[in-house]
Amino acid sequence: MSINYAERIPNNVNLSNDRRLQRALESWQPSYLDWWKEMGPENTEDTDVYLRTAVSVDPDGWAQYGHVKMPDYRWGIFLTPPEEDRKINFGDHKGEPAWQEVPGEYRSTLRRIIVTQGDTEPASVEQQRHLGLTCPSLYDMRNLFQVNVEEGRHLWAMVYLLQNYFGRDGREEADALLQRRSGDPDHPRILGAFNEKTPDWLSFFMFTFLTDRDGKYQLAALAESGFDPLSRSCKFMLTEEAHHLFVGESGIARIIQRTCDVMNELKTDDPERLRSAGVIDLPTLQKYLNFHFSVTLDLYGAEISTNAANFYTNGLKGRFEETKIEDDHQLGGESYGVPDLDGDKMIQRDVLAVTALNERLRDDYAEDCAKGVDRWNRITRKAGIDYQLKLPHKCFHRAIGTFAMGTISDVHVAPDGRIISDAEWTRKSTDWLPSDSDHEHIQSLMKRVAAPGKMASWIAPPPRGINNQPQDFEYVKTN
Ligand SMILES: [Fe+2]
Numbered sequence: 001m002s003i004n005y006a007e008r009i010p011n012n013v014n015l016s017n018d019r020r021l022q023r024a025l026e027s028w029q030p031s032y033l034d035w036w037k038e039m040g041p042e043n044t045e046d047t048d049v050y051l052r053t054a055v056s057v058d059p060d061g062w063a064q065y066g067h068v069k070m071p072d073y074r075w076g077i078f079l080t081p082p083e084e085d086r087k088i089n090f091g092d093h094k095g096e097p098a099w100q101e102v103p104g105e106y107r108s109t110l111r112r113i114i115v116t117q118g119d120t121e122p123a124s125v126e127q128q129r130h131l132g133l134t135c136p137s138l139y140d141m142r143n144l145f146q147v148n149v150e151e152g153r154h155l156w157a158m159v160y161l162l163q164n165y166f167g168r169d170g171r172e173e174a175d176a177l178l179q180r181r182s183g184d185p186d187h188p189r190i191l192g193a194f195n196e197k198t199p200d201w202l203s204f205f206m207f208t209f210l211t212d213r214d215g216k217y218q219l220a221a222l223a224e225s226g227f228d229p230l231s232r233s234c235k236f237m238l239t240e241e242a243h244h245l246f247v248g249e250s251g252i253a254r255i256i257q258r259t260c261d262v263m264n265e266l267k268t269d270d271p272e273r274l275r276s277a278g279v280i281d282l283p284t285l286q287k288y289l290n291f292h293f294s295v296t297l298d299l300y301g302a303e304i305s306t307n308a309a310n311f312y313t314n315g316l317k318g319r320f321e322e323t324k325i326e327d328d329h330q331l332g333g334e335s336y337g338v339p340d341l342d343g344d345k346m347i348q349r350d351v352l353a354v355t356a357l358n359e360r361l362r363d364d365y366a367e368d369c370a371k372g373v374d375r376w377n378r379i380t381r382k383a384g385i386d387y388q389l390k391l392p393h394k395c396f397h398r399a400i401g402t403f404a405m406g407t408i409s410d411v412h413v414a415p416d417g418r419i420i421s422d423a424e425w426t427r428k429s430t431d432w433l434p435s436d437s438d439h440e441h442i443q444s445l446m447k448r449v450a451a452p453g454k455m456a457s458w459i460a461p462p463p464r465g466i467n468n469q470p471q472d473f474e475y476v477k478t479n
Pocket residue numbers: 121150151154215
C-alpha cells in the first residue's frame with residue numbers, strides 16, 4: 001500500500017474521496033503547524049534534518065531517508081492494510097466481525113481511550129523541545145528530531161480517528177489536544193509522566209527506553225481492539241515506536257560504555273573523580289533508572305480496575321499479544337496475582353484476572369524492560385566492572401495504586417521491595433532517586449556538540465550510523 005504524497009496530507013486512507021474528512025483535517029492542519037512552531041523543537045525552523053519518512057506501510061521498506069526542513073515534514077495518516085474478515089478476538093463479542101464503525105454503546109469510552117493515547121504524543125514533543133540546544137552530537141540531535149516528528153505523526157493518527165469516526169465531539173477533542181500543555185498547572189496533559197520535565201539527555205534516553213516502551217505496550221493492547229481502524233492505526237505506530245526504543249536503549253548503552261572506558265582508564269570507581277572526568281557515574285544512572293521506571297509504571301493505572309475490565313469485556317482493548325495467549329480470551333473464572341498490603345506486610349493476592357489487566361500489562365512491560373537492563377549489564381561485565389543496574393521493585397516510589405505514597409495508606413517501599421518507615425524513606429530517598437546535586441552534575445554536562453562526528457565527553461560514539469551513514473555524516477544542517 002503506497003502513500004500518496006501528491007496530497008496536502010499524505011495518506012493511505014483515500015482522503016481525496018472523502019471531502020468531509022479532508023476539509024476537517026485541512027482545517028486542523030494549520031493549528032497543528034502553529035502548535036509545532038510554538039511547542040516543537042526549539043530554533044529549528046531553518047534546520048535540515050536527515051529524517052526517515054514513510055513511503056508505504058509494508059512491514060519492511062517503508063522508510064525513505066533524506067534531509068528535510070522540519071516544518072516541511074510530511075505528517076500524514078497511515079494505517080496498516082485491512083486484514084480480511086478480521087474478527088474480534090476477546091471479550092463478550094469474541095468471534096463477531098471487527099467493527100468498522102464505532103459501536104454506539106461504546107462511543108464515549110472509545111473516544112476517551114483515543115484521546116488519552118493521543119494526548120501523550122504531543123506531550124512528549126513538548127517535554128523534549130529544548131533538548132536540541134544541548135545535543136551530545138549531530139547523530140543524537142537527528143534521532144531526537146526523528147522521534148519528535150513521529151510523535152507528531154502519532155497525534156495525526158489519533159486525530160484522524162477522532163475526526164473521521166466521532167463527529168463533532170471528535171473535532172472538539174482534536175482541537176483540545178493542541179491546547180493542553182505538558183506541565184501547565186492550568187491545562188496539563190492527561191497523564192502524570194507526561195507532565196514531568198525532560199530537562200537533560202540522560203532523562204531523554206531513560207524516557208525513550210522506559211516511557212516510549214509504555215507506548216509500545218499500550219499500542220500493542222490497542223492494536224488488539226475490536227474497533228478495526230484503531231487497531232490498524234496502532235499497528236503502524238508500533239513500527240515507528242521500535243526506533244524510539246532503540247534511541248533510548250542504545251543511548252544509555254553508549255553512556256555506560258563511555259563511563260566504563262573512563263573507569264578503566266583512570267582505574268577508579270569513585271563517583272567524584274568520574275564526575276570531574278566529565279562522565280556519568282553508574283550509581284547516578286541507577287537513580288535515573290529508578291525514577292523513570294517508577295513514574296512510568298504509574299501509567300498503567302491501579303492494580304485492580306473495573307475500567308480495564310470493561311475495556312476488555314467490551315472488546316475495546318486487549319492484552320499484550322492477545323491472540324498468542326492460549327486461553328479462552330474471556331477470562332471467566334481465571335485469577336491473577338497482584339501485590340497488596342496486609343497490615344504492614346506486602347503480600348501477593350489472587351484476584352479475578354479480568355480486573356487485574358492493568359497489572360498484567362505492567363508486568364509484561366516490566367519483563368521487557370528487564371531484558372533491556374540485562375543487555376546494558378553485558379557492557380559493564382565485558383569491561384570487567386563489577387556493577388549491575390537493576391530495575392527497582394514495581395511498588396517502589398509509586399503515585400498510583402495500592403502503594404501510592406502520600407495517600408491514606410501512605411506506604412513507602414524500598415527498591416528491593418521492603419516496606420520501610422517514613423523515617424527511613426526520608427533518610428534514604430536521595431540514595432535511590434536523583435538528588436539536586438545529581439541533577440546539577442547532569443545539567444553541567446549538557447553542552448551542545450554539533451560538529452560532524454564529534455561526541456560529548458559523557459557518551460561513546462554509536463557503533464553504526466543511521467542508514468549506514470559514516471561516523472562524520474552531517475545529520476543536521478543548521479542554516
Ligand atoms: Fe508515540
